[in-house]
Every structure is written in structure tokens, then in C-alpha cells.
Amino acid sequence: MTETYRVALAGNPNTGKSTLFNALTGLKQHTGNWAGKTVTLAEGTLTHKGINYQLIDLPGTYSIFSNSRDEEVARNYIVFEKPDVTLVVVDATSLERNLNLALQILEMTRNVIICINLIDEAEKRGISINERLLTRRLGVPVIKISARNKTGFPLLLDTIERLAEGKLVCEPARITYDKDIEIKIASLEPFVAEMVEDRISSRWVALRLLDGDESLLDELKSRLKVKEGSA
Amino acid sequence: MNTELANSGSRGDLNALYEKAQQLSSSDLRDKIVGSLYQESKRLCEAGVHHSNTKRDRRTEKLDAVFTSPIWGFPIMMVMLGIVFYLTIAGANVPSDMIARFFGWLENYITAFFQWISAPDWLYGVLVLGLYRGTTWVVSVMLPPMAIFFPTFALLENYGYLPRVAFNMDRIFKKVGAHGKQSLTMAMGFGCNAAAMMSSRIIESPRERMLAILTNNFVPCNGRWGTLIVLASLFMAAGYTGGAKSLVTTSVVVGIVLFGILVTFLVSWVLSKTVLKGVPTHYTLELPAYRRPKFWETVIRSSLERSWAVLLRAVKVAAPAGILTWVLANVSVGDTSVLMHIVNFLDPFGQMLGLDGYILMAFLIGLPANEIVLPILIMGYLSTGALTEVDNLGDLKQIFVDQGWTWLTALNMMLFSLLHFPCGTTLVNIYKETKSIKWAFLAFLIPTMIAIFVTFVIAQSVKLLG
Numbered sequence: 001m002t003e004t005y006r007v008a009l010a011g012n013p014n015t016g017k018s019t020l021f022n023a024l025t026g027l028k029q030h031t032g033n034w035a036g037k038t039v040t041l042a043e044g045t046l047t048h049k050g051i052n053y054q055l056i057d058l059p060g061t062y063s064i065f066s067n068s069r070d071e072e073v074a075r076n077y078i079v080f081e082k083p084d085v086t087l088v089v090v091d092a093t094s095l096e097r098n099l100n101l102a103l104q105i106l107e108m109t110r111n112v113i114i115c116i117n118l119i120d121e122a123e124k125r126g127i128s129i130n131e132r133l134l135t136r137r138l139g140v141p142v143i144k145i146s147a148r149n150k151t152g153f154p155l156l157l158d159t160i161e162r163l164a165e166g167k168l169v170c171e172p173a174r175i176t177y178d179k180d181i182e183i184k185i186a187s188l189e190p191f192v193a194e195m196v197e198d199r200i201s202s203r204w205v206a207l208r209l210l211d212g213d214e215s216l217l218d219e220l221k222s223r224l225k226v227k228e229g230s231a
Numbered sequence: 232m233n234t235e236l237a238n239s240g241s242r243g244d245l246n247a248l249y250e251k252a253q254q255l256s257s258s259d260l261r262d263k264i265v266g267s268l269y270q271e272s273k274r275l276c277e278a279g280v281h282h283s284n285t286k287r288d289r290r291t292e293k294l295d296a297v298f299t300s301p302i303w304g305f306p307i308m309m310v311m312l313g314i315v316f317y318l319t320i321a322g323a324n325v326p327s328d329m330i331a332r333f334f335g336w337l338e339n340y341i342t343a344f345f346q347w348i349s350a351p352d353w354l355y356g357v358l359v360l361g362l363y364r365g366t367t368w369v370v371s372v373m374l375p376p377m378a379i380f381f382p383t384f385a386l387l388e389n390y391g392y393l394p395r396v397a398f399n400m401d402r403i404f405k406k407v408g409a410h411g412k413q414s415l416t417m418a419m420g421f422g423c424n425a426a427a428m429m430s431s432r433i434i435e436s437p438r439e440r441m442l443a444i445l446t447n448n449f450v451p452c453n454g455r456w457g458t459l460i461v462l463a464s465l466f467m468a469a470g471y472t473g474g475a476k477s478l479v480t481t482s483v484v485v486g487i488v489l490f491g492i493l494v495t496f497l498v499s500w501v502l503s504k505t506v507l508k509g510v511p512t513h514y515t516l517e518l519p520a521y522r523r524p525k526f527w528e529t530v531i532r533s534s535l536e537r538s539w540a541v542l543l544r545a546v547k548v549a550a551p552a553g554i555l556t557w558v559l560a561n562v563s564v565g566d567t568s569v570l571m572h573i574v575n576f577l578d579p580f581g582q583m584l585g586l587d588g589y590i591l592m593a594f595l596i597g598l599p600a601n602e603i604v605l606p607i608l609i610m611g612y613l614s615t616g617a618l619t620e621v622d623n624l625g626d627l628k629q630i631f632v633d634q635g636w637t638w639l640t641a642l643n644m645m646l647f648s649l650l651h652f653p654c655g656t657t658l659v660n661i662y663k664e665t666k667s668i669k670w671a672f673l674a675f676l677i678p679t680m681i682a683i684f685v686t687f688v689i690a691q692s693v694k695l696l697g
Contacts, residue, residue: 065261067512068435095280099272126283133279177267184255191248209252211261217249224245 004045004052005164006081010074010105011089012098013060016117018042020089020147021057041073048157053164056083064104066215075216079108079200080223084164089115092122092129092144102138106172107204111163112140115156119144139173174203184210196220258510291520298392299518304399309485311392315383316484320460321477323375330374334367356561357554361610365553366546368606372457378534380456381422385533389524393418398516405511407496408503410439412514413446417495420450423540424653428660438509441670444661446498448653448678449491454601458648459484461605465628466641491649494681548600556596556610570611584683585643585690587634594647599655604648639693643686650682 011017025044042057058077059070066072078086088105090098095116102114116122116129134142141159145152162168176182185206192209193202208216297303341363345355387393396418401411412434419427427447434440451459460480468479503509559570567575570592577595578588589611597604612630631640652675653661662671 062514067514070435096272096276099275100268103268103271128281128283130279130281134275137275137278175267175271178263181260181263187255188248188252191244191251195244195248206252207264209249210256211264212253212256214249217245221245 004054005084005160006054006056007046007085007087007160007164008056008058008077008081008083009087009089010058010064010078010101011060011087011117012062012091012101015060015089015091015098016147017060017089018057020087020115020117020145021055023147023150023153025055041077048161051161051164053160061101063101064108065211066213072215072219075108076219078105079204080219082109082199084111085160086112087115087160088112089117089147092116092118093125093127095129103175106138106140107174107207108201110140110170110172112170112172113156113159113163114138114140114142116142116144117147119152120146120149137173139171141168141170177207181207181210291518294521295395295518298395299398304395308396308399311387312488313481313485315380315387316488317477317481318383319376319380319456320464320480320484321474322379323460324477326375326378327371330371331367334371338363338367353561357557361553361557362550363553365549365556365603365606365610368609369457369544369549369602372461372605373453373602376456376460377453381533381536382530384418384421385529386524386526389522389529391519391521394516394518398518401516403496404499407500408507408509408511409442409446409499410434410436410511410514411516413439413443413499416443416447417450417492420447420452422453424448424450424452425656425660428657428664431664435514436509436512438503438507439511441507441665442499442502444664444670445502445674445677446495448657448674449495449498449650451488451491451649452601452654454604454654455648457602458605459487459645461627462641462645463487465631466636466638469628469638487645487649490646494650498677498681544600544602549603549606552596552599552603552607553610556607559596560610574611583690584647584686585639585693586647586686587640589634590640590644590647594651597654598652601648601654639690643689646689647682647686650678650685652679652682 009017009021021042021044024046041059044055044057046053046055056077058074061068061071061074064071064075064078066075077083086105086109088102090102102112106112114134116131119129122129129144131142131144141163143152143156143159145156159168163170177185185203188206188209189202192205196202196205205216205220298307338359341359342355345359393415397411397414400414400417404411404413415433416427416431419430424447428444431440431443431447434443463483464476464480467483468476471479556570559573560568562569564572573592573595574588576588577591581587581589581591589608592611593604593608596607609627609630612634652658658671658675661674662668665671
């Protein structure tokens, strides 16, 4: 019996996320109606070194608050469906803007790989990126690829494998907010932790509640209800 | 047993926890969070990204420092708007004239043909005096401005300036409780309000989308340009000639447009404080690098596409309306035509607004498309019920003056045109987009009330002041 690991792809629109998805899965894909919602996500499979992976292409979003349906779908998948690995695809030519989303995702989950895509385009424009430094600072693997030219794939696939199998443990750097917010988070977090246990990052939930994320609140309520029903 | 208790307990706790979080929270919390994220991204990039030859990026940064500057951003926008309108107004004069003369010349042959086959008068009336003149009027008045306005707009867009406009406007929209992307749907509205309804889909939040939909009408569309430009140049710039005339016309039109934008903000603000309460959502606006577009390709494509759309609309809407007006003017009940019955009925109300019965009738029959309001009005004014050949604008002005028009009538007609109910196509699209009769009706009612209120106040105060 071989286990299938689930790998979610997140990223800003126009970062070549779907190009990467297509390049990795080839023709082995279909669109799945996910979690009974009207949103369809593209899914595909991939085999590397005898291990099967299921890839899920999340909607492209600029942030992952609850501004739109797409953002909610992406957030719910990452937080509640808990993929084994989350790939955050970022555009090498506008890294600063793209890292916003990556930082937000790092608050939600640990097993993240940051794929710096369009590296060929960036090099053409004279942008050089020190991925080792970023890896150190972010606490998760940062890998340069070009989905179009299929460069950087071997390292990416090996890293996915090591992360999925638990051979590599991530320690995502967390953002420190200003003192005021940190105090508020600290006062809420213990209560949140009691409720969500270690299934979801309590720091993140506390922050979202402070931000007035009602959609997350509803989601938490219904998820707890489902659990109760099955108990 | 135990888990059940724990879980039902936690659901109650969740609500309590959320309330607690809300008490702790402050209104600037999201801004602070987003700010921290941006700072961190910036720090990471400063450390880990090295630019070696980024001439284009630096140029973009320098241009953005000017175009999106808190001081220069708005004046530059005004100037740009002025330039676009000036080019449109000054440039459209000559071709408009040429096209009108061409259609007039062609009409002689068509008339000769009808005489040759000895067609009955009513057939000649419906087809030539109604349909042909209605359609060709729309084409000759609308087509040249569109063929200049749209390519200019498309060029600004392709150079990368329009996203900066959205960026600048975001500050105001946020203040009035709306979404910054509303400025993009507004820009779309300059072309066509009906199309802008569809473009409002780019706004994710239903509340802010509704604001964009309900206020879009206050930017004058394609179909209203003609009315605004013709009336401004006839009555507002009457004492000027040549370049100065175009300049005065432009200033009046720009003033009208700014007034429309002001009303947009006001209405958005009022709605977001009353029926559409809420806080504006955050969003990311991409500011692409400035780049030189393919000039001729942009110009040719946008003018051809637009011209085609205008022509098609002229035939689809102006033609039947031309026929309808001719029929109304030539079918009598008692000893008065149906048209005159309508006009007499509307006249007292029209006078209160500084307008008259003909003008209100034209707006009503013009519901399907704003393009036809002015041609219908002129057809109404002429006793035959057919649009006479108007060879030059002087003739046109005489028609208006004979009906007792003053600058006040022109101003109020322009304002009414700017503020009144959206056209039929737009209303249908609003219904399709919102799936709600209530909102579609409000989209009709709000602008109409404002149009009546504004023109009433102006007409009455001018009367008071003598």
C-alpha cells in the first residue's frame, strides 16, 4: 500500500502557478468538485521516486484574508484540509509584492516550500535572488524554478518528498507585529489554543479573530459541528 | 460523551471569544497587519534581491512618484482629462460636419429615388424623415468623437496610466466607504454604462459592487457625449470662435464630468452610511511598469471596434426610435398629434425644472439609448415631426432659440442628461447582475430623483435671482 501525499499550489495570479501545475502533472489531471462547494479546483497526480502525490491547484489570490470567495477557498484548503506540503509560487520579477502572500501562508501552516518562478525572466532583467538567505530568513525551503523551461524541478521534487516524508522539518519565521497587536494576540491565544488544540495555528486564529474575520469564525463553527456530528 | 460536551461548549466559547477579540480590536488593526507584512517583504527583498540593471523599474518608480504623488496626482489627472476631452471636441468638429454633409448629399438622391418610384408620403416620412435622418444624425454626431476619445483612452490605458488613476482615486473612494476599483468601472462608464455593469464584477465584495453599480450612471457615457458637447458649444461657448470656442466647450464638459464624479462620491457616501453599510475591503492593485504601446495598433483597433459598436447601436436603436417619433408626431387623436398630447402633459413639470415638455418627452422615448435623446428632441420641435436637415450648428441653435431656450435650458438639459435614469440596456444589465428587481428599480429611482432635484433647485434659484 503506497501512501499518496497531497500538495497544494498557492500563489498570486499571473505567477505561472498553472504552468507549474501543468508541467508537473502533465495530462494526469481533472477538475474536482471540492468539499461540496461550487468551486472547482484542478487536481492532478504525479509520481516521483515511486511515491504518489496529488496536486491541488488553489485559486490565485493576492492575499489570503477573507476578501473574496477565492481567498476563502484557498485559505480553507490550507488550514482545514491540511495538505502535506503547500507550494507557494511567487514571481521572481516582483518578489516583494508576492512575498506578502507567502508570509501570510507561513502564519497558517508549517510545511511550505516557496517556489520562485520565472527565474529566467528575472535573470534577463538583471535581478539576482539569494535563495539561501531567504531560506534562512523564512525558515522554509526557497527554490528557484522556471516552470516554462522546466528548470529546477529535480530539487523541487526532492524537497517535496523530504518534506512530505518528514525528513525535513520547517521552522517558519513568524512576523512580529507591533507591540499593541502582539499583546492582544498573547491575551487571546491561550483560549484559542484550548479550542483548536494543535490542529490549527492558534496564533494565526487569534490574529484573524482580532481582524474580525467572520467567515473564518463561521468556518470554525461548522467544522466543529461536523466533528461533533461524527462523534 | 465527553467530546460532545467539549465541542458544544467550544461553539459557545467561539462566539464569546470572537466578541472578546472584537472588543480588543481597533479599526486600524488591518492596516497595521498589512503594513507589517509589507515591511517584512521589503526587508527580505532588500537583503535577498539584487538589481543590477533596472532602468525600466527606476523609470517607473520616478514616474510613479509624480503621477501618484499626493500633491501632483490629482492636478495631473485633471489636465489629462482636459486634454482628452479637448482633443475629442476640437478634433471631432470637422469630420462631424463632413459626415453630416455627406448624408445630406446622399439624402437628395434618396428623395429623388422615392419621387421616381412615386412612393406614398407616409412611406417617405417613415423611412427617410424618420429612420434615415434619425440614424444618420446619431452616426455623424457620435462617430467622430468616439473615434478620437476611445483611442486616446486606450493609449492612456496601454501606457499604464489608468491603473495610477485607480490608485489615486482609491483614497477618496475609501473615505466614502466604497472600493477603489470603482474608479475602473467608472472609467468603463465613460464608454458605456451598460458595459460597466459587467465590469463591476472585478469588485469582489457584494456591498461595494452594488455601490459601483448604483453610481456608475453619473459618468456620462458614449451616448451622452454628443448631447453634452453639442449643447456646451452652442450655448456655453456662444461668444467664442476657433480655438477658444473648443477650449470653453471643453471646460464646460470637464466641469459637468467633475460634477458627475462629485455626485458619485456623495451618493456612494450616503449609501455606505445607510442602506449599504460597511467597511471598505482591502485589495491589491497591480501597478504595471509603464510601457510604450503599439501606437497604431491600439489606435486602429480601438477606433474600429468602437465605431462599429456605435454604428450597430445607431441602426438597432436609433432607427426604430426615429420611426416611432415620426409616427407619434403624425398620428392624431382629436386635432392634436399623440406627440403633442404627451408634450402638453409633461410641459408644466418640465417648466419647473427649467426644461420643457419636449425635453422630458425626448428623455422618456430615449430610454432605450441616450444617443437618440437629442435627435428625438429636434424631431419633436419641428412641426413635421421629422428631423430637418441640419447643415450647420447655427441652424440647430436657431431651432432651440425659437423654442424659448436660454443658457439655463441648455445647462439644465446637460445636467438632466448627466444625472437622469440609466438607459434601458443598462437597467437590464443591472437586473442581470444583481438578480434583483429592487436594486434595478433603485438604480432607476436614485439618479432620477437627483436629476429632478438638481435641475429644480437651479431653475428656481435662477428665477428668484431674476
